[in-house]
Amino acid sequence: VSGAQSWPEEVVFIRSRGSDLFGVLTQPAGEPEETAVLLLSGAAEAASFGRNQVRARLARRFADLGFPAMRVDYPGAGESTGRAPEARLDEGSILPLVEDAAAVAGWLRERGSRRLVVAGSCLGSRVALTCAGRVPDVGGLVLVTPPVHDYDHRRMPESGGPQGRFVELMRDAVDAGLPVLLVYGRPDRFATDFELARRGELGDLLRTAGDLVTVAMLDHAVYDFPNTAGQDAVVEAAAAWLRTHAPRFGRSPCPSGQEGGDPLLRLQDLLDG
Amino acid sequence: MAEQRLYHRPALTLDTRLRRSAFRRLYTSGSPVSVAALAADAGAGVDESRATVADMDARGVIRVDRDGMVIGSWGLSVLPDRHELWIGERRFWTWCAMDAAGILGALAADGRIRSRSPLSGATVEVRFRAGRPEPTAAAVFLAERAPCASVYEDWCSLVNLFEDATAAASWVERTGSAGACTAMDEVTRRAAGTWRPLVAGLTAAERVDAASGLTERAGFAGSLFVVRYLPAAPVGLALVVCPPILADQAVHYRREVLLARALGARGIEVVRFHPRGTGNSHGDPLETTFETLVADARAAAGLVQADRAAFLGTRVGALVAAAAHPGAPLVLWDAIDGGDFWREAFRARRIRGLVDGGAGHGGSVDDAEAQLESVGSVDVLGYHVGRPLYESVRSRTLAGELGAAERRLLRLDGGGRWWFNPDPGLEEVQHVADLIAAWLPS
Numbered sequence: 133v134s135g136a137q138s139w140p141e142e143v144v145f146i147r148s149r150g151s152d153l154f155g156v157l158t159q160p161a162g163e164p165e166e167t168a169v170l171l172l173s174g175a176a177e178a179a180s181f182g183r184n185q186v187r188a189r190l191a192r193r194f195a196d197l198g199f200p201a202m203r204v205d206y207p208g209a210g211e212s213t214g215r216a217p218e219a220r221l222d223e224g225s226i227l228p229l230v231e232d233a234a235a236v237a238g239w240l241r242e243r244g245s246r247r248l249v250v251a252g253s254c255l256g257s258r259v260a261l262t263c264a265g266r267v268p269d270v271g272g273l274v275l276v277t278p279p280v281h282d283y284d285h286r287r288m289p290e291s292g293g294p295q296g297r298f299v300e301l302m303r304d305a306v307d308a309g310l311p312v313l314l315v316y317g318r319p320d321r322f323a324t325d326f327e328l329a330r331r332g333e334l335g336d337l338l339r340t341a342g343d344l345v346t347v348a349m350l351d352h353a354v355y356d357f358p359n360t361a362g363q364d365a366v367v368e369a370a371a372a373w374l375r376t377h378a379p380r381f382g383r384s385p386c387p388s389g390q391e392g393g394d395p396l397l398r399l400q401d402l403l404d405g
Numbered sequence: 406m407a408e409q410r411l412y413h414r415p416a417l418t419l420d421t422r423l424r425r426s427a428f429r430r431l432y433t434s435g436s437p438v439s440v441a442a443l444a445a446d447a448g449a450g451v452d453e454s455r456a457t458v459a460d461m462d463a464r465g466v467i468r469v470d471r472d473g474m475v476i477g478s479w480g481l482s483v484l485p486d487r488h489e490l491w492i493g494e495r496r497f498w499t500w501c502a503m504d505a506a507g508i509l510g511a512l513a514a515d516g517r518i519r520s521r522s523p524l525s526g527a528t529v530e531v532r533f534r535a536g537r538p539e540p541t542a543a544a545v546f547l548a549e550r551a552p553c554a555s556v557y558e559d560w561c562s563l564v565n566l567f568e569d570a571t572a573a574a575s576w577v578e579r580t581g582s583a584g585a586c587t588a589m590d591e592v593t594r595r596a597a598g599t600w601r602p603l604v605a606g607l608t609a610a611e612r613v614d615a616a617s618g619l620t621e622r623a624g625f626a627g628s629l630f631v632v633r634y635l636p637a638a639p640v641g642l643a644l645v646v647c648p649p650i651l652a653d654q655a656v657h658y659r660r661e662v663l664l665a666r667a668l669g670a671r672g673i674e675v676v677r678f679h680p681r682g683t684g685n686s687h688g689d690p691l692e693t694t695f696e697t698l699v700a701d702a703r704a705a706a707g708l709v710q711a712d713r714a715a716f717l718g719t720r721v722g723a724l725v726a727a728a729a730h731p732g733a734p735l736v737l738w739d740a741i742d743g744g745d746f747w748r749e750a751f752r753a754r755r756i757r758g759l760v761d762g763g764a765g766h767g768g769s770v771d772d773a774e775a776q777l778e779s780v781g782s783v784d785v786l787g788y789h790v791g792r793p794l795y796e797s798v799r800s801r802t803l804a805g806e807l808g809a810a811e812r813r814l815l816r817l818d819g820g821g822r823w824w825f826n827p828d829p830g831l832e833e834v835q836h837v838a839d840l841i842a843a844w845l846p847s
Binding site for chain 1: 417421595597601602603605608609611612632652654655656658659683684690757784787788789
């Protein structure tokens, strides 16, 4: 009955747009940071834990760094109710999923989180990017293989694709001062598209953004997490980025402002003697 | 290497493991807990644990009775103490007022705290709904952190509930205690964060389907992720669903969820689970074997409320279902023998390697087997497969697992229709649910 979970995890159903969204919240062992991480999957994934539990491992890694991390099944996927989203990247398809993300963010806020890092893969990365400025308290983004074109999953061209809002959304995030991690796998077509886009307006934006945007180009394929080496590399890259930005996302100063001491924030120290 | 893959958490210190386990057992059982039980949870020796518990008792971070049983941890007590804590209809006590607020907040529970004001001796009661205090003038005095010999004696004794902030201020003036008076909702909000890791997994998430009245309860049974489907009008039968493994699990996942709901709506109780090292469950996939798959299926079956249970297994899950409970009625869906399963999986791995130009895959079946032999694990379509799983499944056959015992069997062979349709239509699921419901013994 007790002590058997390697990481403390809590399951929850959250109501959004008439569906019950299923989520798993992984908690740090000690006092949690006030920033939580929301993990969003790709369109092709059966459930939010991901292939070979990659997203569960990501959540657990973030929790080890002190950040609560919530993975959520989209409507119609995994344990959630409702109808599955269209695997499309136009705004009309993405915005309902942003609404779902906002519902989860609201739940996390009620549980004490004050900021949110949204981390998504493929479709989830575009949902995450669209959350910036639309979901309150988004403080950072981890985007794994974000497509730069607005593909329709069922009609993907050999290369390129319809021009979409990726650069515009990236600009909004940069203008809002959000740190962003972009992760690509060199063998993936999305990486090729990204490199091509980088020669134009996107490249200018990334140069302007400076340290705010980090690009991790991994040697392994990452799209749909087809191999374990790529999965491990993504977990490491995201954890390293979060560690780097920990001062920004870390615990806020003592709310009451008194020196030496908010006893609540120091309870763990006290009990540890 | 395994640590990099993050299946194992870096070990917490022994005292933290013992206190954490004590809290969870005290909450779950409502009774004193033996050090031997805590030692087993913590994976430590009894003597070492006894010494650690004694040290923690002296520091006032755990409470032990005269018989050596643990009665309190992380502020929660199963014997009367300073503050009375009602969690729903269950009564506990706490060492300080903040403990009570934090525990209720973390559990998001209905309940109440009853305490005595140190100033007037009057009873102060605060009611909670869904982990939040109802509007109240009551306030908590939070003593400043300072080094102390005993947390329980020296710090917790100062952190009390007052009828209001004025009363708290009067008491501070009288006693000269250093600290801050804090409103109940603020104390709860902040303290809940401390207790959340401790209560995680102790409660299940629940949803009720408006149309059928089916209750769906998802949570953890130890390290296993389990979803139970409890019908509004149960017919006294249950089905335990043994999922397939590796990439098959993802392919068939949604179908199993929808099937469970459809059967639940027909009055059949269903239990689904994720074997250890897969899905939402905990554990290392490299330690998974056929035997652990069967053990997990039996653990899930142990949660069944109905008198009679049948098993359903898909692909390799069919072999697991057959082995889990000899003689029990069995639904086999696209069952596959172990040897054929690995041949298929390695062939798919080879094809993927050829398509991707060797991006992490490729190699013949012989190559995969050689890697399992030499390295102990192999990547099969993005899944870690350990030699123990490979070897323990390879020689299993459906005929072998069924054995000679007589049992009711329903065999479903969906073939390619399911294989290429991971998002099955509701109509198809309803059809299969009808088949199974009609077949189950009445």
